[in-house]
Amino acid sequence: MNTDPTESTRREMVAEINNGPKNREQLEAENGQVWDTAQLTKDFSVRGFMAPFVVVERRADGVVGSLTFQHNPRFYWGFMAD
Numbered sequence: 001m002n003t004d005p006t007e008s009t010r011r012e013m014v015a016e017i018n019n020g021p022k023n024r025e026q027l028e029a030e031n032g033q034v035w036d037t038a039q040l041t042k043d044f045s046v047r048g049f050m051a052p053f054v055v056v057e058r059r060a061d062g063v064v065g066s067l068t069f070q071h072n073p074r075f076y077w078g079f080m081a082d
Helices: 007-019 024-031 037-043
Strands: 044-050 053-058 064-070 075-081
Touching: 007 064, 024 075, 037 044, 037 053, 053 075
Parallel strands: none
Antiparallel strands: 044 053, 053 064, 064 075
16 A cells, blocks of 8 residues: 555645635735646646646646645645646
8 A cells, every 4th residue: 555645735735725715806916827737738738646646747738736725715826837
């Protein structure tokens, strides 16, 4: 059995993010650019999810990185290249 050393931290982050989800304007004010699902799929190819993160490849230049997301409303932000 594989254990994920990030699981407890990620679970805490998911609970915090989704306990008080923010609207797009709030997220943009705090984090800069924000994507909804349609915008995400236009700009990125999704490689995998480990809430609250999604691993993506930026279509424009092939750079792989991650974004943070909240469930509802579903928004993605904070692109960090690997």
